[in-house]
Amino acid sequence: MKYRWLLASITAMGLLAGTMGARAEGTLRVCSDPAYLPYSNRAGEGFENAAAKVVADALHDKLEYVWYDTRSKGGFEQFLAQTLDKNKCDVVMSLPYGSREEQTTNPWYVSSYVFVFKKSKGYDIKSLDSPVLHKLKIGFESETPIETGLQLRGMVTTATPFDVADTPGESPRTVLQAVQDGKVDVMITWQPSVGAFLKDYPDLEVVMVPNEREMGPPEQYTFPMAMGVRENDKALLDQLNDVIKAHQDELTKVLQQHGVRYSGSPSGNPSPGVTGTP
Amino acid sequence: MNAFPVRRFSVALLSAALLTFFSAVAGAQSASSLQQMSQNPNDWVMPGANYSVTRYSALDQINASNVKNLHVAWTMSTGTLRGQEGQPLVVGNMMYFESSYPNYVYAVDLNNVGKIVWKSNISQDSFAETVACCDVVNRGVAYADGMIFANLLDGRIYAFDARTGKVKWSARNADPKIGQTMTMAPLVIHDEVLTGVSGAEYGVRGYLTAYNIQTGKQMWRAYSEGPDSDLLFTPGKTIDAATGKPVGAGSSLKSWKGDQWKLGGGTTWGWYSYDPKLNLVYYGTGNPGTWNPTARPGDNKWSMSIIARNPDTGQAAWAYQMTPHDGWDYDGVNESILTDTTIDGKTIPTLTHFDRNGYAYVLNRANGHLLAANSFIPNLNWASKIDLKTGRPVVNPDKMTKEGVNVKGICPGSQGGKDQQPASYDPNTKLFYTGTNYICEDYQAFAAKYKAGFPYVGAIVRMFRPDNGNIGGRFIAFDHVTGKTKWAINDQYQDWSGALTTKGSLAFYGTLTGWFRAVDINSGKILWQFKAPSGIVGNPITYMHDGKQYVAILTGVGGWGAIGLSNGLTKATAGLGAVNATAALGDFTNLGGTLLVFSLGDNAIPDANMPSQQPVTKAGNSTGPSAAAVAGAH
Numbered sequence: 001m002k003y004r005w006l007l008a009s010i011t012a013m014g015l016l017a018g019t020m021g022a023r024a025e026g027t028l029r030v031c032s033d034p035a036y037l038p039y040s041n042r043a044g045e046g047f048e049n050a051a052a053k054v055v056a057d058a059l060h061d062k063l064e065y066v067w068y069d070t071r072s073k074g075g076f077e078q079f080l081a082q083t084l085d086k087n088k089c090d091v092v093m094s095l096p097y098g099s100r101e102e103q104t105t106n107p108w109y110v111s112s113y114v115f116v117f118k119k120s121k122g123y124d125i126k127s128l129d130s131p132v133l134h135k136l137k138i139g140f141e142s143e144t145p146i147e148t149g150l151q152l153r154g155m156v157t158t159a160t161p162f163d164v165a166d167t168p169g170e171s172p173r174t175v176l177q178a179v180q181d182g183k184v185d186v187m188i189t190w191q192p193s194v195g196a197f198l199k200d201y202p203d204l205e206v207v208m209v210p211n212e213r214e215m216g217p218p219e220q221y222t223f224p225m226a227m228g229v230r231e232n233d234k235a236l237l238d239q240l241n242d243v244i245k246a247h248q249d250e251l252t253k254v255l256q257q258h259g260v261r262y263s264g265s266p267s268g269n270p271s272p273g274v275t276g277t278p
Numbered sequence: 279m280n281a282f283p284v285r286r287f288s289v290a291l292l293s294a295a296l297l298t299f300f301s302a303v304a305g306a307q308s309a310s311s312l313q314q315m316s317q318n319p320n321d322w323v324m325p326g327a328n329y330s331v332t333r334y335s336a337l338d339q340i341n342a343s344n345v346k347n348l349h350v351a352w353t354m355s356t357g358t359l360r361g362q363e364g365q366p367l368v369v370g371n372m373m374y375f376e377s378s379y380p381n382y383v384y385a386v387d388l389n390n391v392g393k394i395v396w397k398s399n400i401s402q403d404s405f406a407e408t409v410a411c412c413d414v415v416n417r418g419v420a421y422a423d424g425m426i427f428a429n430l431l432d433g434r435i436y437a438f439d440a441r442t443g444k445v446k447w448s449a450r451n452a453d454p455k456i457g458q459t460m461t462m463a464p465l466v467i468h469d470e471v472l473t474g475v476s477g478a479e480y481g482v483r484g485y486l487t488a489y490n491i492q493t494g495k496q497m498w499r500a501y502s503e504g505p506d507s508d509l510l511f512t513p514g515k516t517i518d519a520a521t522g523k524p525v526g527a528g529s530s531l532k533s534w535k536g537d538q539w540k541l542g543g544g545t546t547w548g549w550y551s552y553d554p555k556l557n558l559v560y561y562g563t564g565n566p567g568t569w570n571p572t573a574r575p576g577d578n579k580w581s582m583s584i585i586a587r588n589p590d591t592g593q594a595a596w597a598y599q600m601t602p603h604d605g606w607d608y609d610g611v612n613e614s615i616l617t618d619t620t621i622d623g624k625t626i627p628t629l630t631h632f633d634r635n636g637y638a639y640v641l642n643r644a645n646g647h648l649l650a651a652n653s654f655i656p657n658l659n660w661a662s663k664i665d666l667k668t669g670r671p672v673v674n675p676d677k678m679t680k681e682g683v684n685v686k687g688i689c690p691g692s693q694g695g696k697d698q699q700p701a702s703y704d705p706n707t708k709l710f711y712t713g714t715n716y717i718c719e720d721y722q723a724f725a726a727k728y729k730a731g732f733p734y735v736g737a738i739v740r741m742f743r744p745d746n747g748n749i750g751g752r753f754i755a756f757d758h759v760t761g762k763t764k765w766a767i768n769d770q771y772q773d774w775s776g777a778l779t780t781k782g783s784l785a786f787y788g789t790l791t792g793w794f795r796a797v798d799i800n801s802g803k804i805l806w807q808f809k810a811p812s813g814i815v816g817n818p819i820t821y822m823h824d825g826k827q828y829v830a831i832l833t834g835v836g837g838w839g840a841i842g843l844s845n846g847l848t849k850a851t852a853g854l855g856a857v858n859a860t861a862a863l864g865d866f867t868n869l870g871g872t873l874l875v876f877s878l879g880d881n882a883i884p885d886a887n888m889p890s891q892q893p894v895t896k897a898g899n900s901t902g903p904s905a906a907a908v909a910g911a912h
Contacts, residue, residue, distance in 0.1 A: 070731070145735060161455075
């Protein structure tokens, strides 16, 4: 609280002086994980790297990275605290739209949690309420809405948690391999985390987990994703929103090239039919 | 005559026990001996000093007039860096204590200072560390019948031979794979050791379990939620203390929507107390399974409750829910201190409980009847009062958390007016002494969040020190009947250590920044303080050895109170929102567990600890000074 006020007053002073609080002219400084494909890596192979390039080019800015592990101690919150909050860089490429941790732009992609299983099994899975799930070995990424959804249905104790997001160095590919190897019958994970690897697994079927409120509380499995900037960085926010509006087609192309599939349009209207295999 | 009412009952207990439990004579005897042992102020045989958990000592060698001469007698590293929320036990010439994870248990010989008689080092499932919500703390061991009982973070309880450290048995009480961990101190009653479970953040359905102290066999288990058979409630007999009437059938199931009770929370990680005369054990239950209250309509019983049970059968005599339909994470696990209280000229056997929700509840411990509930923090605003007729809080609707709304300035914050840091009761002043938190919070129950690569929906909590942020905790002297705070010491951060009071008119406590203090119990004046190597979240104890009184404290900052420092977190909303409240704590203290022991006067070293000063004979072909001569002087 106090910290936020302090930041706000520093910004106010900065505006008077005309320099502080704003990013360096002509450079887009992106806070990024050096080793977390398919999101990003030092070699620039992730979909967030590609999207950052689109944004920097659109702004006629030089693209610079500040690398920090998003999966080491303290996780993503610590990453934000040590990079964006410390003014070492100016933007993170993925944050759920509306997150209060930072200020978010308009969404530039929307995706969903998905079921992944072998096509040959032909499971009749349409939602977490599909009866066949009770007979299957389920894998899921822990501390996600999927965990809560499984808890609500009393299925979490027999399912296998995976923890890609807290294990530095581990590729999200491992969860697809777990399905391929028969360690689990069905894996439930966030599509963008595995989209880029699905081309190597042609035998796997992907089905979107629909949003619902069958159990009472609303269950959200589709998330519009935005870029994140510091709370006080209104100037960059406006610039990024302009870029997203003008260059959505290019960003969409980047996502498609990297196997990230939409479950709806970036305006936030989910359209379940769009999700499918790559 | 000893000022403790409950201590008069030992003879009655013994005969009652022999009559009622003739088939378990050995157990009854061990319990009564434990009860007797706790009356000897030279020892400290239970986590809370005695079954009433008063944390009061009748020793007065160290007192208000000489405490200024207190100094370090000896110290010992715990071998760990994380939060030390426990206390040592002293039984005869031996001291026992447990470190934070990986939970080393130490037996130290007081006749031969510094001699570690045994140390346990049991390898644990390291996954437990990742699911422990609020640092990998431990709150201490229990002693009975020549055995030490210790909980491990990864869900196992161990019985060690107190003399040798040999493992007598172990039992799996909880499973980290489903979010269950263990941090609390067990309690032995009769021939059973009672223990609980942590992990309500993961929807763990809380339970209390009794194991036979000789064999480790599970005797009973009572859940906090579910059907009456799981609760060990007798619908026509178990009393709902809020109404004074029997709870009736399905009292828990009726208070949840559908099957949500299966993820009911209500974990049992606090301090337990016991009344031998009524033969009832008292403990509290934690928050309901999910933090988003909109998702779980109903009172969510019996989360957030004090439950009184027969320790031999587990059957519940009564239950009282402090915070129905919790919206703030005000776990009800804090200790229930058993004393006699005079109200309107009548002396009543009472239980006093400083709840996370900021109210100090006084109940008749025989039937749970609510006698008083006063706020012990100056800025409580989530409720206007506790209605003594209905037993329920009158909730301020503006401060109720709900889906999609950012509710600002809730006081106290989730860490509560007081968390687990145990209070002390001085029978001479008839006041309670306790560290408290002075923390408020903003709470958004249904907000988009991100863990590296994966979006989700959760609560965003931001705790902060109110006013100008200069005060984060207060150590207070409190009258539980009138609700008056007699005096208070304002500290920079939450006062997360336990309290000790002594007949020497002293109260001891420690601060997060590492000041260990002796306070005049009447005036609140700080008479002595010592800057410890690390911040203090442990609980002071006192004992007498060879005619000399000692005060001991486990230092080592951590716990939820200082989770930012202990886990290296810096984002304001990290650590369930606690990090913001202790920003800059690292400027004042550092991690590291150390046992500190203090005494008066000259620092006489027992002969056993003096090295030989005889010249070394040439025959030994010694290459250095005669350090080897130290050994063997046991």
